[in-house]
Amino acid sequence: MATRVPPQPESVRKLPRQQRSRATVDIIVEAAARVLARRGWAHFTTNETASTAGVSIGSIYQYFPNKLSLAEEIRKRHLDAVLAAIVVPDESDASITLEQRAAALIDGVVAAHSVDQRLHRVLLDEVPLAARSAQDAFEAEYLRRYQAVIEAAAGRLNSESDGIAARVLSGAVEGVVHAAARHGELQSPVLRAELIGLACAYLRSLSGH
Amino acid sequence: MATRVPPQPESVRKLPRQQRSRATVDIIVEAAARVLARRGWAHFTTNETASTAGVSIGSIYQYFPNKLSLAEEIRKRHLDAVLAAIVVPDESDASITLEQRAAALIDGVVAAHSVDQRLHRVLLDEVPLAARSAQDAFEAEYLRRYQAVIEAAAGRLNSESDGIAARVLSGAVEGVVHAAARHGELQSPVLRAELIGLACAYLRSLSGH
DNA sequence: TCAAAATGTGACTAGAAGCTCACATTCTAC
DNA sequence: GTAGAATGTGAGCTTCTAGTCACATTTTGA
Known part of the structure; x- marks a missing residue:
């Protein structure tokens, strides 16, 4: 029997070569991001x-x-912007306090x-991720930012448990930030203070045993 | 000109009266939950x-x-099950330690x-919520569980900041648990220990200022 | 100048999925 | 027993939308 092959969209597309088409692609991606944000993935x-x-x-x-490849390009560009917003102070500079390191990290995440x-929210919660690798690379780089703060706080390097601590701390901070975002309180100074308190409490408990 | 009224699905449906139809509704909701979990909201x-x-x-x-009302019924039943899984020890029993309270809460959440x-994951991340009220009632009850632990830890009642602390702590725990769930590590004892450590560190920092 | 490549267009197709409705079956109450 | 209410059925109507393709326009390079 003839096996039914459902028609697949061509997966290889031409690259924009001229300036004109590069501009078109940018316009498309920017418009797509606006539509995706406004409508959500379901109605994108x-x-x-x-x-x-x-x-x-x-x-x-x-x-x-x-359609998905378009969303992936949006995600790629967005994740670059996210990483660019999170800069952590020099690890070797001993004059920077624990609070300052935590504050810098949290300000970056916010x-x-x-x-x-x-x-x-749409990109993280709704759009399905076809290519793990890009997402994984981002997550690894993201965790590295946390690990730097943890190592500075614990006064050691590359302990096995630091990786776990980084994931716990990042999960905790992300969770609080997402909850605040849902309630439109991302800019609240109370939130900021409380988050720094949470991070410092955890960081201190790490070096204290 | 005759204004175009897009056909709305009838919003009022009959209630199941006989035993037969009540069973049918249960079968429908259970099947819908399986399909929703398997396919995700987009392909439900x-x-x-x-x-x-x-x-x-x-x-x-x-x-x-x-379709949405079906998903809402699923959510309603699921949130009931979630609350049932989270029981916190009696607040007035002073013989229960901080660690034990934190552990009970976290075990419940896990x-x-x-x-x-x-x-x-699908219910929380993908299904749009049409009726806020049900979700809000759940969230309030959920936060109350956290607040009970915080008040027991801080040794006081209904301080204004306890509400904030409850939201921070729940956000943090949820964040870590969700991250662990994504990596299939919900049952890890290391995760459990680290989460209890995080919770206790934060709880202690609350009473210490 | 002009041919070929790159780029841009939009009417159209195929198929998926929500939902209706006319009809069939089963149950309840008298 | 039987009328009428409750329940159950599924073909098919309707709408929506991803993706195609034959054609038009613009740019490039020799």
């Missing part, structure tokens, strides 16, 4: 993206094999979530 | 739910005005997330 459509971008639906499929809150 | 279809339940598609629409991990 390529047709609305095209009309928002002021571009033909065909132009989107010139450069993106399908800033990262403030860039485009709604888009951030 | 009423047709698959009907065939999984061994019921006609029409029967679903006898009792649920639309158990709650273990009931049906995939369904839990």
